[in-house]
Amino acid sequence: MLISDLIKLGRPILETGGLPREIMELVSDIHKLNTKSFFSNVLVIEVESAGNCVAHDPMQWGEYVKASEKAKKMIFEPDYSRVGALPFVWPTGGNPIKPQGAYGLPVYLTFKKNWEEIQKGAEGAKSFLTERMQRTVGIKEVLKAQCIAETLHKGSKKIVVSTNQKENTLGLVALVGLWKDSPFCLWDSEPEPGDKNYVLVAPSKINLGKFIVADLLKTLELFWESKLAEGREKGKNKNGLCSFCDEKSDLVSAYCKSWPWFTTTWGCPLPMELKEKELVKSIAMCPKCYKSMVYGAAVFEKLTRPLENFLIKEIFSPVASPGGRESAGRGKSTPIHGCGYVLPIMDKPDNKALSSEDFAESLFLMMEEKIDKRGKEAAHIKAITGFDACLPEGFDSKDFLMNLIYFSGDTSRGDIHLRAKIEDILPSTLSRLSDLSGEVVEYYEIAAKRIFSKRSDKDASFMRNCYFSIPWMLTNAYGGPYIWDSLQKVVHHRPLSRKRFISNTARRMADLSIKISDGYALRKIKEEVLFYLVFSRFLYDYDQKILGIGGIAGMRDWKDIARLFESEEDLSGETLTDCEKLGFAAGWLVKSFSNQYWHQSGGKDFIKHRVMTFGSRIKPETLWKRALVPMNEIALQRDIHMTKGTKKLLALVLLEFGKFKEDVRNKEDNFMSAFWSGYILNN
Numbered sequence: 001m002l003i004s005d006l007i008k009l010g011r012p013i014l015e016t017g018g019l020p021r022e023i024m025e026l027v028s029d030i031h032k033l034n035t036k037s038f039f040s041n042v043l044v045i046e047v048e049s050a051g052n053c054v055a056h057d058p059m060q061w062g063e064y065v066k067a068s069e070k071a072k073k074m075i076f077e078p079d080y081s082r083v084g085a086l087p088f089v090w091p092t093g094g095n096p097i098k099p100q101g102a103y104g105l106p107v108y109l110t111f112k113k114n115w116e117e118i119q120k121g122a123e124g125a126k127s128f129l130t131e132r133m134q135r136t137v138g139i140k141e142v143l144k145a146q147c148i149a150e151t152l153h154k155g156s157k158k159i160v161v162s163t164n165q166k167e168n169t170l171g172l173v174a175l176v177g178l179w180k181d182s183p184f185c186l187w188d189s190e191p192e193p194g195d196k197n198y199v200l201v202a203p204s205k206i207n208l209g210k211f212i213v214a215d216l217l218k219t220l221e222l223f224w225e226s227k228l229a230e231g232r233e234k235g236k237n238k239n240g241l242c243s244f245c246d247e248k249s250d251l252v253s254a255y256c257k258s259w260p261w262f263t264t265t266w267g268c269p270l271p272m273e274l275k276e277k278e279l280v281k282s283i284a285m286c287p288k289c290y291k292s293m294v295y296g297a298a299v300f301e302k303l304t305r306p307l308e309n310f311l312i313k314e315i316f317s318p319v320a321s322p323g324g325r326e327s328a329g330r331g332k333s334t335p336i337h338g339c340g341y342v343l344p345i346m347d348k349p350d351n352k353a354l355s356s357e358d359f360a361e362s363l364f365l366m367m368e369e370k371i372d373k374r375g376k377e378a379a380h381i382k383a384i385t386g387f388d389a390c391l392p393e394g395f396d397s398k399d400f401l402m403n404l405i406y407f408s409g410d411t412s413r414g415d416i417h418l419r420a421k422i423e424d425i426l427p428s429t430l431s432r433l434s435d436l437s438g439e440v441v442e443y444y445e446i447a448a449k450r451i452f453s454k455r456s457d458k459d460a461s462f463m464r465n466c467y468f469s470i471p472w473m474l475t476n477a478y479g480g481p482y483i484w485d486s487l488q489k490v491v492h493h494r495p496l497s498r499k500r501f502i503s504n505t506a507r508r509m510a511d512l513s514i515k516i517s518d519g520y521a522l523r524k525i526k527e528e529v530l531f532y533l534v535f536s537r538f539l540y541d542y543d544q545k546i547l548g549i550g551g552i553a554g555m556r557d558w559k560d561i562a563r564l565f566e567s568e569e570d571l572s573g574e575t576l577t578d579c580e581k582l583g584f585a586a587g588w589l590v591k592s593f594s595n596q597y598w599h600q601s602g603g604k605d606f607i608k609h610r611v612m613t614f615g616s617r618i619k620p621e622t623l624w625k626r627a628l629v630p631m632n633e634i635a636l637q638r639d640i641h642m643t644k645g646t647k648k649l650l651a652l653v654l655l656e657f658g659k660f661k662e663d664v665r666n667k668e669d670n671f672m673s674a675f676w677s678g679y680i681l682n683n
């Protein structure tokens with residue numbers, strides 16, 4: 001169950017403590033892209049418990065910068081060293097302009113509509129404040145201060161509200177002061193910039209010469225109070241048994257806004273007959289598990305990355321039809337997201353592979369958006385996952401397992417479509433597969449160079465990315481609907497079918513071959529041949545290095561055979577040991593002959609002219625009857641002088657074809673994909 005994974009993921013962060021700034025950034029929404037502009041108008045109302053209050057001049061915590069070097073558009077970039085002092089949660093679902101949920105601190109998101117209401121009169125300011133303050137944890141005393149609404153109304157007049165209809169004016173209204181249990185304190189001097197626990201809010205206007213400072217540890221505590229209050233809103237149970245750790249405690253419902261997945265769509269549907277406030281009866285957890293879950297959910301969100309575009313396109317393409325693949329490639333496809341997270345195998349506190357500090361540190365490393373490509377601290381595993389992900393050194397041991405989750409939909413609305421959950425992946429498998437993918441790319445470069453003499457840099461780098469991705473190769477080999485199944489096989493060391501890959505590839509080649517003389521179809525066949533060679537190599541290495549079994553060599557060794565044909569050395573039956581090698585030789589031979597045929601026939605394509613019957617696919621039998629057997633005769637008719645090598649190869653192919661007849665008939669797809677490879681590689 002995912003929720004218990006989240007608890008396991010979040011618990012070490014809960015246990016580390018001492019990182020209030022990092023943790024605040026993780027669980028609040030002050031570091032999100034969509035909340036930047038709220039710091040462009042920070043309106044602080046300083047409140048004294050005696051009832052005195054003063055409005056500060058609006059502040060700008062950050063500056064406007066160009067969206068990009070060339071762009072004219074300016075965006076607001078917050079000063080991230082300060083934002084931790086006034087944290088907030090972006091409400092998911094519901095109307096963000098209206099008060100909702102529980103507030104840990106009296107820091108309120110303010111939209112244009114709110115500003116207009118507040119500026120209109122003290123009544124407007126009062127209605128803005130009342131419900132919000134009632135939902136705020138630990139400010140009972142402040143509620144008594146009658147002057148706040150009036151002060152807010154007056155102070156708000158200095159906020160410039162945009163008259164442009166399309167422009168929103170965003171900001172924060174924050175009440176600060178020294179009431180009981182307040183997260184703010186009064187200092188004689190400003191805190192040092194970069195102080196881990198204290199951040200400046202503003203110089204005091206009531207106590208002149210002093211500074212209002214936010215205490216981040218207290219802030220975090222209050223933040224938790226609000227989160228727990230949110231859980232309690234859905235019901236509470238005094239002294240019950242936690243569903244996750246069996247601890248007896250005051251329980252809250254597992255439902256929470258920071259984990260909207262846990263609504264109806266996710267694995268654990270809520271019984272319909274339960275009223276919202278009774279959710280606690282369905283799944284209840286102790287505050288410790290609840291906090292761990294909120295941390296875990298934040299980590300999960302940070303580790304969630306979009307799947308690469310070319311991969312998504314591939315997933316939605318029909319595997320066997322080149323035409324269908326073309327049109328699927330052009331259309332817009334549904335985004336898919338992936339998340340990879342690591343959990344310790346041993347779940348007992350006294351048997352930890354890493355201390356909580358080290359575990360949390362490795363987690364924070366995984367969450368970093370830009371992974372240093374040369375960095376040794378974390379291995380890239382994008383080649384396996386299909387999205388940006390890394391495995392920090394600390395996790396690279398047998399004490400950990402990785403889980404991968406793939407989904408599409410909108411998490412903020414709880415509208416999730418789970419596509420796959422692949423569990424219990426050994427980190428050592430990930431690094432071995434990563435090495436394997438590197439070797440496959442090297443092999444791809446050699447094969448691609450041979451097949452495509454001219455290629456644009458853009459094409460080359462695009463294809464390189466594709467071949468770097470194991471999920472892309474699996475999708476191309478087995479088809480979009482089998483992607484998760486085949487990826488699961490790979491990370492769990494289970495055999496992959498060569499037969500299915502060959503049959504899909506051969507079918508695509510056969511469809512393309514009908515239009516062989518057209519340049520576009522020829523190019524596409526070349527791409528298929530490239531894939532056939534590289535994936536054959538991948539399968540061979542996979543069998544040997546991951547499964548530790550012999551592996552079917554197939555066309556892996558095309559370079560050796562091609563060299564033999566090119567050198568025109570003595571060929572013997574031992575060269576063509578199976579029907580794939582025979583197919584390869586037949587393709588090579590037909591191409592050699594076809595080059596000469598072209599010259600002698602005034603530019604006619606041998607296959608199109610002599611071998612193919614109108615609109616039908618070429619089969620081994622067609623080749624035998626229409627190309628191989630009559631080749632000598634055609635040479636005579638057309639006055640084609642076959643080279644010594646071609647003659648020898650023809651004799652050998654004819655001889656071996658007789659021997660392998662049964663095999664060729666049973667493995668038509670193997671023969672034909674090898675045939676096109678020989679045909680294309682002979683250039």
Ligand SMILES: [Zn+2]
Pocket residue numbers: 242243244245246247285286287288289290
């Ligand atoms: Zn618990």
